[in-house]
Amino acid sequence: MRLRALRRDELPVPAARMARWLIGKTLVRQHPAGRMSGRIVETEAYVVGDASGHAYRGKTKRNGSLFLEPGHAYVYFVYGCWFSLNVSAGRAGIGSGVLLRALEPIEGLELMAANRPASRPADMARGPGRLATALGITREFDGLDLCSGRGPLWLADAVHKRGRIGVGPRIGISLETHRPLRFFEIGNPSVSGPRSRALARGAEAS
DNA sequence: AGCCAGATTTTCT
DNA sequence: GAAAATCTGGCTA
Numbered sequence: 001m002r003l004r005a006l007r008r009d010e011l012p013v014p015a016a017r018m019a020r021w022l023i024g025k026t027l028v029r030q031h032p033a034g035r036m037s038g039r040i041v042e043t044e045a046y047v048v049g050d051a052s053g054h055a056y057r058g059k060t061k062r063n064g065s066l067f068l069e070p071g072h073a074y075v076y077f078v079y080g081c082w083f084s085l086n087v088s089a090g091r092a093g094i095g096s097g098v099l100l101r102a103l104e105p106i107e108g109l110e111l112m113a114a115n116r117p118a119s120r121p122a123d124m125a126r127g128p129g130r131l132a133t134a135l136g137i138t139r140e141f142d143g144l145d146l147c148s149g150r151g152p153l154w155l156a157d158a159v160h161k162r163g164r165i166g167v168g169p170r171i172g173i174s175l176e177t178h179r180p181l182r183f184f185e186i187g188n189p190s191v192s193g194p195r196s197r198a199l200a201r202g203a204e205a206s
Numbered sequence: 207a208g209c210c211a212g213a214t215t216t217t218c219t
Numbered sequence: 220g221a222a223a224a225t226c227t228g229g230c231t232a
Contacts, residue, residue, distance in 0.1 A: 044224070052224075062217065079225050080214025086224085099224055129225045172224050192225095194207075 001107060003028060003037070003156035005149030011070045015089035015096040018070070019045035020183045022087070024162025027103060028154050029135040036111050036135055038103030038125055039159065042184040042191045044170045045089070048096050052173040055095025065143045066095040073153060075132070075142040082129030085137050087146060087155070101128045101171075101182075103135075104190040106159060122189035163187065 003026055012021045022040050029036040046053035046066075054063045054076065065074035066088050074086040074097050086097040103125035105112060112134040118124040125131040132138075137153065146155045166186040169177055171193060184191045 046224075054224080057218085060218080076224085077216060078223060080216075080223090082225055084224060101224085127225070133226095170224075174222090 001037075001159070003159070006071070006147055006155040006157060008069065008071045008147040011089075011147070013070055013089060013091060014094075015045040015047045015098055016181060018087070018089045019043040019098040019181065020165060020167075022098060022100070022155075023165050023183050023185055024158045026106065026156040026159055027100065027135075028156050029108070029137070030150070030152050030154075031108075031111060031136065034108055034111050036108030037106045037156070039106060039162075039185075039190075040100055040102075041104050041188045042100075042102035042182070044099040044101060044183070045181040046086070046097050046099065047181065048090060048094060050096075050176055050179075052170070052175040052177075053096065055097070059095060063095065066090075066097045067093055068143065071145065071147040071155070073141050073144040073146055075137060075139055077139065078129075083132035083137055083139065084128040085132050085141070099128060100131060102126050102184075102190050102192050103131055104188060105134075124190075126190050127192040 012018050025040050055066045068088045069092045072088040085100050089098050090096040105124050112124050115136050116133045125134045164186045166184050167180045168182050170182045
């Protein structure tokens with residue numbers, strides 16, 4: 001399968017636009033044993049001035065990658081067990097990002113299964129923790145340039161047309177919970193949360 | 207299908 | 220010291 005890498009100059013800013021735009025695009029994980037890839041079907045934007053964002057209180061050792069130019073990886077560890085992958089979404093020096101919440105596997109399902117057994121393909125990378133585990137993403141990936149078109153992790157163009165995009169409130173946060181900054185492909189079984197949430201229609205259509 | 211508790215460690219208050 | 224951008228398994232219906 002031929003994949004075209006996304007260029008930094010085509011990534012929309014700010015974060016809310018990028019989060020919506022990334023739906024349907026491809027995440028590529030080049031592993032020594034082979035390639036894994038998947039369609040991005042669910043994202044969340046963590047925007048400037050957002051009290052629920054990790055960059056809210058300024059730059060620290062942990063969140064530094066959020067302040068890189070758009071298109072860099074920010075990987076952090078949560079709940080004592082999981083990694084989560086974000087794409088930096090603000091211009092250099094601006095701390096904001098897009099959390100990649102779920103993938104629909106395209107290539108390398110067997111390789112993912114070696115990292116994380118799942119009963120169905122749709123469950124393999126359904127949720128941010130599962131996504132990172134399935135792809136073998138750890139802290140070492142923090143700060144990677146995802147627009148390089150090579151290396152262990154990069155972003156590529158869509159492999160086929162995407163469906164309609166739903167919008168809703170973000171998951172798992174306790175501040176700014178009302179903001180409609182979660183984006184997903186409506187009806188896709190790889191979208192996390194209860195099925196009602198994957199079908200919920202947002203304010204925006206595709 | 208939905209609710210709940212437990213796991214487990216980093217980070218900042 | 221508390222909370223955290225989560226997941227799983229076990230329970231109730």
